[in-house]
Amino acid sequence: MATVIVDADVITMDRDTGATPVTRSIRIEGGVIAEIGDSVAIREGDTVIDGTDRLVTPGLVNAHTHSWETLYKGRYDNLPLELWMLYSYPILGIEPLPADVVRLRSLVFAMESLTSGVTTLVDDVLETPGQSAGQLAAVFGAYDEVGIRANVSGHVINVPFLDTLPFVTRWLPDEIVREVGGQSLLTADEYLAFSREAFASHDRTGGGRLRYMLAPSAPQRCTPDLLRGATELAVARDAECHIHVLETRTQAVTADLLHGTTFVEYLRDLDALSPNTTFAHGIWLTDSDIDIVAEHGVSVSHNPLSNMKLGSGLAPWRAYHDRGVTLGLGTDGCSSSDTPRILEVAKAAALVHKITDPDPDRWPRVEEVLTAATVGGARTARLGDTVGSLEVGKRADFLVYDLTTLAFTPRSRLDHQWVYSENGSSLEYVYVDGRRVVDHGQVTTVDQEAILREFRAMMPRIAEWQDAVDRANSVLHEPFTRMYREAVAYPLTAGR
Ligand SMILES: [Zn+2]
Incomplete structure (x- = not known):
């Protein structure tokens, strides 16, 4: 028919x-x-x-989001990324969410996305404290049920948390350093085995709509063998390899201190850049970093609402455009921008660069912004031949x-x-x-009212748990504030 x-x-x-x-x-x-x-x-x-x-x-493409944060919509404000993470992705006192909660969360997130015109999600599913095969299956199952198109990640962090941040250990009590340092982490081989299983079970399911995506969290949060291995596997499977790169100034400082290079140079030297790579955020890059991005065919998800809310900075839109880098638009998660409505991101992208550059010829044009919201986003997701234009x-x-x-x-x-x-x-x-x-x-594909009723009935229990986890992690707030203030005052040198 x-x-x-x-x-x-x-x-x-x-x-x-x-x-x-x-x-x-x-x-x-x-x-x-x-x-x-x-x-x-x-x-x-x-x-x-x-x-x-x-x-x-x-249909609109959300090129960077985290469905995990659906449970955190509207909870926090006026926290920079490094402090906001303590609550939205807590470190202490966290238990894995059961698969039925993951399913409901994913259904609600997909329903809000679809009803706002988002037909494709690049969902970087970050489960805390770590992702199980059952949790991943629950996300794929929900998206199959609701009928949305999605790239769904196995997200991985395999560097001890306190090694991913500058300055912080000196501000922390020893027992906290020991507790956080003792958390178990996957090896690169374990993550790649998890990903091969996920490709076998989930990739191109839902009539071909659903794809598995590699997601090494960030250059500072993964080991070199994992960064390289994830890139190779993504290329071999023609899948997206999604990675957070230089979202905040603190991360640029971290690259300086860890490597004496920028994170983009570091990834290039590891052979961890490819046309399958999408940088989420891509804000604190040098001019020559942007050349490297262009040379390697890496694409970028621009997420200005999240970046404004967390005070992260603003991606160099025109510099990417001038070098032919493919751009998509992302809401990021519902804790850092509180909505999956990508048209709000499109409007923000069209407007915010006008106040940072006096030259109107360099301001984003509506056509460019709509390209990023549709076919550009699809290209970042390796779906440029499939969707994004009529x-x-x-x-x-x-x-x-x-x-x-x-x-x-x-x-x-x-x-x-x-x-x-x-x-x-x-x-x-x-x-x-x-x-x-x-x-x-x-x-039309699921019983929206029944799912919302079930979700509302579940939330008081979840919120109680979130409040308790917030209290457990609040001991980190003061030390992390000190770290943050030190990092933003630290001079950046590498590549500058
Ligand atoms: Zn993100």
């Missing part, structure tokens, strides 16, 4: 018309875009959608907006209004793989 949209305003994001709205009809059959043009075939039994007063766009042969992930809403009144420039005016009120339908998964704010 096919779906046909007749004479809609369409933003294709393809090479011909990009973000410029055009009038098109689209035929969707077998989960793919079968035809797109001035007119398309309509056959008996087709579901026909009248395109009058409707805007059709590609073209014949691509999987049919698309959005249908109602143009009679207040947000689209008056109708001036639909591409501008998609970024600057649309507030979530206009989205009528969301399709993934040609299947309608959202209808006027309701997810």
Whole structure:
């Protein structure tokens, strides 16, 4: 059975018309875009959608997020990353979440993503204190159930926590240093074996929508053999290798102190950069680091809302663009930006660089921002040939907006209004793989109300546990504040 949209305003994001709205009809059959043009075939039994007063766009791609943080939405404010991590990814007194909690968490996160037009998630699933195969299976199961497209990671940290940060041990009591230092960590071989299993069990499941992704946490949080091994395995499996690189100034200081180089130079020297590599954040890079990124075909997820909330800094958008680096947009997790709505990130990306550079020719253009929110994000996820634009042969992930809403009144420039005016009120339908998964704010694939009821019933117990864990970790707050202040005052030298 096919779906046909007749004479809609369409933003294709393809090479011909990009973000410029055009009038098109689209035929969707077998989960793919079968035809797109001035007119398309309509056959008996087709579901026909009248395109009058409707805007059709590609589905949005969230190029960097952590579904773990769904349980932490709205809990914290005014904490820089190194202090915020103590609460959102606690070190002390933490027990693994049961798989049924992981499933509910993932369902709720996917539902909020889909109902805001995000059809692809790059979900860097970071479980604390460490990820089990059962927890990973629960995420894949939930995303299969709800019908979203996703890259889902096995995330790994295999360097002792206190070795990943500068200055901190001198401020910590010995018993804490011993307790944190005694936590068990995977070897590179163990993580790669876990990943091979995950590829076998989960990769290209959900009708091909779901992919396993390698995610060595960060250059300072993984051993060299793991960084290299994860890159090799990602290339061999044509999978994404997702890594946090230079999110904060403290991390740039850490690279200086640990290696006397930048983390980008360090990764290059390890052979841990490839076109399968995506840097999350990529803020504190030098100019020559950006050349290295471009030379190795590494892509970057730009996450300005999270970076503003944690005071991390601002990625050099124009410098990446000038060198042809592929950019996606990410919300990051729901503790550091408190929403999976990628259009808010698009608006922030379009605006924030205008106040840091006086030259308007260098400001992000709406077309560039929409590219990052769609096909650019898809490319960072190794899905550039699959989704991200409306073209014949691509999987049919698309959005249908109602143009009679207040947000689209008056109708001036639909591409501008998609970024600057649309507030979530206009989205009528969301399709993934040609299947309608959202209808006027309701997810059609699962019982949204029942899942939300179950989630609400669970949360008081989870919040009690979070409060207790917060109290246990608050002993680290003062020493980490001292470390943070020392690090931000420390002069950066490597590569500068
Ligand atoms: Zn992150």
